[in-house]
Amino acid sequence: MIDSIARWRHYFIRIRTNLKAPAQVDYFRPNSLAEALMFAERGGMRIAAGCTDLFPATQQQRLPGPILDITGIQALRGVSRTGNSYRIGATTTWTDIVRADLPPAFDALKQAALEVGAVQIQNSGTVAGNLCNASPAADGVPPLLALDASVELQSNRGVRSLPLGDFLTGVRQTALQPGEI
Template identity: 65%
Template sequence: MAAYHRPDTLQGALDVLAERPVTIAAGCTDLFPATQGRTLTGPVLDITGIPALRGVTREEGAYRIGAATSWTDVIRAELPPAFDMLKQAAREVGSVQIQNSGTVAGNICNASPAADGMPCLAALDAQVEIATTKNTRTLPLLHFVNGPRRTALEPGELVTAILIPEAATRGTSRFLKLGARKYLVISVAMVAVRLDIDGGTVQDAALSVGACSAVATRLTDLEATLTGQPAEALADRITDAAVAAALSPIDDIRADGPYRAHAAAELLRRAVDDLTQPARAAA
């Protein structure tokens, strides 16, 4: 390995990036398997030694998930119920060792179509904060990840945080996924649902599907259909046809497109049913 950098400040990391291209490491649970070797080829910039990039904090108008925040950090954080889906996804990312090492930001930067964090963060209207030595910019998550293994990162840029706007933290949430087994598997389909229900009526709905398209997809038309509706029988409004039309599901060795569309619709119905039980019971 030609060079290994592990700065303890963000400025130090940005200075390294400004000097020359490097491989950015933030947990390496995706990076090492992709390397197919015993060591990483250099130069490498490891950001896990920067305390300012780790942890979940609340700022004015948003929650901030630092770029070095692990899945275990998310599980342990005190967060509103709207984040429950992200915590549920974190518990299924892999083994405890992977949850301890892998980072939420690394998960999105890897840009796998089956990244567990993507549908949850999409349903939270996540923004990605990106920095260089000269400036900082933010992008909506679904503009940041723009294809399989592709992101909008430019040379010299570093993801510093994932930002969740306060407005997207209302309500309760649920994450479900389908695979050959529960852990250590690439999903056939996964869904994240956030519902804000008041007085038995849906005030806001966010539905997202992962592992069915090149990038996780928000089902905005279906969200609009559910908003303003009574919580009773809400799942019945989620039809296979509506979900399939929104997804353009992919075919691969794990499943074909029609099966994925049906699986995603069924997972969405189950998630919505779970979330509306308290409202139905109170009716």
């Protein structure tokens, strides 16, 4: 028993000494879209909302460049109806989708929202994050494609809208241009 404790302690210490010191990363959390666009215009920013994929990825590598956290921008969160269409904000979580008063045409999206990870992930993971990761396994993409969704991209140069199928250009690749949110 004592021998196995000594071995465990040695193993534990060896693991701890192999850990890398965390890198220093610039982190920006604006409260308005105008402020976020100002930071995005600087270039090289990694836009983050729920961070459900960003932070787990740091197990293999360091955080990529400065982080622009858009979760503080209330104008980007929620579901609203405008005329004959619905608008889903970039920081709208999967839990927000499940709770939203949406017509039956959105049932597949609500079901996909329930399939996104555990409840903790649904509470912080965002629809836009799911799209911008451009993962082939993204739960939200099929129902949004079926709904003929488009993506609104904004920069200091203006706003442009792309069909979701055109926004997703490949595995982990999108049509998001520098300076756009």
